[in-house]
Amino acid sequence: MNTATLFGLCASALIGMGVYGLLTNPQPLRKIIALNIIGSGIFLLFGAIAYRGAGAGMGSDPVPQALLITGIVVAFSATALAIALLLRLYEVTGSVSLASDEANPPDHKPGAPE
Amino acid sequence: MSPTTGGWLLYLAVLLPFIGLMLGLVLGGRNAQHVARVTMLLGFTTVSALAWHIIESGHTLEYWLGGWAPPLGISLRADGLSMVMLLVVAVVIMAVGIYAQADFDTPQGQPETRRPFSFWLLMLAVWGSLNLVLVSGDLFTLYVALELLTFAGVPLVSLDGRGENLRAALRYILFALLGSLLYLLGAVLLYGAYGTLDIQLLAGLVRPEPLTWAVLALMTVGLLAKTALFPLHIWLPPAHAGAPAAASALLSALVIKGS
Numbered sequence: 001m002n003t004a005t006l007f008g009l010c011a012s013a014l015i016g017m018g019v020y021g022l023l024t025n026p027q028p029l030r031k032i033i034a035l036n037i038i039g040s041g042i043f044l045l046f047g048a049i050a051y052r053g054a055g056a057g058m059g060s061d062p063v064p065q066a067l068l069i070t071g072i073v074v075a076f077s078a079t080a081l082a083i084a085l086l087l088r089l090y091e092v093t094g095s096v097s098l099a100s101d102e103a104n105p106p107d108h109k110p111g112a113p114e
Numbered sequence: 115m116s117p118t119t120g121g122w123l124l125y126l127a128v129l130l131p132f133i134g135l136m137l138g139l140v141l142g143g144r145n146a147q148h149v150a151r152v153t154m155l156l157g158f159t160t161v162s163a164l165a166w167h168i169i170e171s172g173h174t175l176e177y178w179l180g181g182w183a184p185p186l187g188i189s190l191r192a193d194g195l196s197m198v199m200l201l202v203v204a205v206v207i208m209a210v211g212i213y214a215q216a217d218f219d220t221p222q223g224q225p226e227t228r229r230p231f232s233f234w235l236l237m238l239a240v241w242g243s244l245n246l247v248l249v250s251g252d253l254f255t256l257y258v259a260l261e262l263l264t265f266a267g268v269p270l271v272s273l274d275g276r277g278e279n280l281r282a283a284l285r286y287i288l289f290a291l292l293g294s295l296l297y298l299l300g301a302v303l304l305y306g307a308y309g310t311l312d313i314q315l316l317a318g319l320v321r322p323e324p325l326t327w328a329v330l331a332l333m334t335v336g337l338l339a340k341t342a343l344f345p346l347h348i349w350l351p352p353a354h355a356g357a358p359a360a361a362s363a364l365l366s367a368l369v370i371k372g373s
Binding site for chain 2: 077081
């Protein structure tokens, strides 16, 4: 087994773990973390593809690396936005559940920020 | 393909809304609304000029960012279909903008209120990212544009800031992120197999083999989640119902059509 295959297998394992975590955990924070694990798996896979596609005299193919950095920035902003929403949800309702209102009566704090 | 004359209209159509967004963010308050109004007029003019250019010349507009040729560079492209979509988007944005003048007016005597300020800036963000979706010539730019569209759509859902809006927005962003990650996985696998992400180059290279079918399945499911087609639709009703009327028009008419 060569290095690129090993990295590829690790990436598939990460993606699989992420999808499992996303589907089985009801808590939003864990779902966000699971999405980040899927993202890491995809980035690792892209890294393995770059490693495999190395041209003459180069350590690896530079195009995927340039795209990876953009991808990491996008994933970071997505996580930040999701966490900000989660924090505001906790401030407004006092719970972090994704269940609908019937199961989880709204508990509006007086003076919650508009 | 090579860059065509008038290709600068493509990046102008993408950049104008974002320039307006940043100007509005800096100037703040009531000025954001004025900036949005001016940007709408300028953007509509740009898209009309672009459409006229394509109709007159009768072929696809193409622009290479920085003069770099694909597959290394990034190309922007607009054919007849993209042109019609760009026009429709511009018309809907104008209509929503006119309708929202009353709904999202900054009240007299107040320097800045959260709802109108966010709405006008997010409307420009939706417009800019949709234009990028429609003119992007490679799969990765498309991914970034789809993510930008999500980042503009999610705050629109939670504009009213009540508990159920926030819950709907959170559910929306979880679905949308899973969708775009599946799409990205498909794009990565395509790059691994064919060594390019440029859509036109890929069209000539792609072969019917298991990898291509897997990519097709991943991208289709990912975009199904973002477009809210059955069976991945459950995030949409609370998200669109909880948004204010003008924001709901943007979300239903434009944001989910982007993917």
